[in-house]
Amino acid sequence: MTTAALVSSSLLLSAGLFTLGVVGVLLRRNVITVFLSIELMLNAVNLAFIGLSRYWGVEDGGLDAQVLVFFVLTVAAAEAAVGLAIVIGLHRHKDTLDVDAFDLLKW
Amino acid sequence: MNLEVLNSILFYFFAALALVSALYMVSQRNPTYSAFSFIVTLVSLSVIYALLGSPFIAVLQIVVYAGAIMVLFLFVLMLLNVKAEDRVPESGRLRALVLVLALAFLAQVGTVFARARFTRPDTHFWAATREVAIVLFSEKYVYVFEATSVLILAALVGAIVLARRDDAKKDV
Numbered sequence: 292m293t294t295a296a297l298v299s300s301s302l303l304l305s306a307g308l309f310t311l312g313v314v315g316v317l318l319r320r321n322v323i324t325v326f327l328s329i330e331l332m333l334n335a336v337n338l339a340f341i342g343l344s345r346y347w348g349v350e351d352g353g354l355d356a357q358v359l360v361f362f363v364l365t366v367a368a369a370e371a372a373v374g375l376a377i378v379i380g381l382h383r384h385k386d387t388l389d390v391d392a393f394d395l396l397k398w
Numbered sequence: 399m400n401l402e403v404l405n406s407i408l409f410y411f412f413a414a415l416a417l418v419s420a421l422y423m424v425s426q427r428n429p430t431y432s433a434f435s436f437i438v439t440l441v442s443l444s445v446i447y448a449l450l451g452s453p454f455i456a457v458l459q460i461v462v463y464a465g466a467i468m469v470l471f472l473f474v475l476m477l478l479n480v481k482a483e484d485r486v487p488e489s490g491r492l493r494a495l496v497l498v499l500a501l502a503f504l505a506q507v508g509t510v511f512a513r514a515r516f517t518r519p520d521t522h523f524w525a526a527t528r529e530v531a532i533v534l535f536s537e538k539y540v541y542v543f544e545a546t547s548v549l550i551l552a553a554l555v556g557a558i559v560l561a562r563r564d565d566a567k568k569d570v
Contacts, residue, residue: 292402292405292406292409293520294516294518294520294521294523295515295516295517297409297449297450298516299511299512299514299516300409300410300413301413301446301450302511302514303508303511303512304413304416304417304446306504306507306508306511307417307420307504308416308417308420308439309507310500310501310503310504310507311417311420311421311423311424312420312424313500313503314424314496314497314500315423315424317496317499317500318424318492318493318496319424321427321429321480323429323432323433323471323474323475323480324423324424324426324429324432326471327423327429327432327433327436327471328423328424330436330463330467331420331423331424331436331439334439334440334443334463337443337455337459338443338446338447341446341447341450341452341455342450344450344452344523344525345450345451345452345523346516346518347518348518348521348523349523349525349529353523353525354525354529354530354532354533355533355538357452357454357455357525357530357533358530358533358534358539360452360455361455361458361530361534362542362546364455364458364459364462364463365462365546365549365550366546366549367462367463367467368462368466368467368550368553369549369550369552369553370553371467371470371471372470372553372554372556372557373553373556373557373560375470375471375474375557375561376556376557376558376559376560376561377560378474378478379474379477379478379560379561380560380561382478383563388429388478388480
C-alpha cells in the first residue's frame, strides 16, 4: 500500500468518523452518548493528524503532528474528568440525563 | 510484498470495524452499549495508528482512551444506573434534517480529501517513542507542556469540586 493511498484512506475514514460524531451529538438525547460522540470527533481529528504525520515524514514536521495528538489526548482526558463531574452534578439536580431537561440557561 | 498485502487487509478491516462500531455507538439508545461499542472503535483506531507508523500514539490510545477515559465513562454510567432513553427521542423531521446535513458535510469534506493529491515520495516512517519525545521535550513545546500540567491540575480540582455532594461543603 503506497503512502498516498494510506494517507487518503485514513483521511476519508477520519471524515466518516467525524460525521458520525456530529450525527450523534445532534440526534442522541442522552447526555453521556452526546459526550461520547464528542470524543469520537476528537478521535477522528487525531486520525487525520496521524495520517498527515505519515505523509510529511520525520524530517518535515510529521513529528509535530504526533506531539499535537499527544496534547489532544491530554486535553481529552481532562475534559472527560470535568465533563463527567458535570454530568453527575446535573443528574443530582434533575434526576435525568435527558439533554432537553437541562434548560436552565435557556432564554 | 506479502507483508504489504497483509497491511492493506488489516488497514481496511480495522477501518471498517471502526466505522461500524461508531455507527452502532450513535444509533444505540442505551449509553452502556454505546460506551462498549466506542471501546471497539478506539482499539481499531489504535491498530490503524500502528499501521500508519505511530506506535507511541497507538499505545497511548489504548492506555489513555480505552484505559483511563472509558473506565471513567463506565464508572459514571454504573454510578448513575443509566437506563436506555425511554421516550421517543427524535422527531422524523429532525432526524431527516440531521441526516441531510451530515451527508452534505461528509460530501464536502470527502470531496476535498478525495481531490487532494499526495505527491511526496514514499519514505520509511516510524515515529517511535524516542523520536516523538525528542520533539515533545524540545524548547518548541516547553510552555505548552507546562500549561498542560496546569490544565490537568485544574481539571483534577474542578472534577472534585463539581462532583462532591453539597452537604460535604460544611466539613471544609
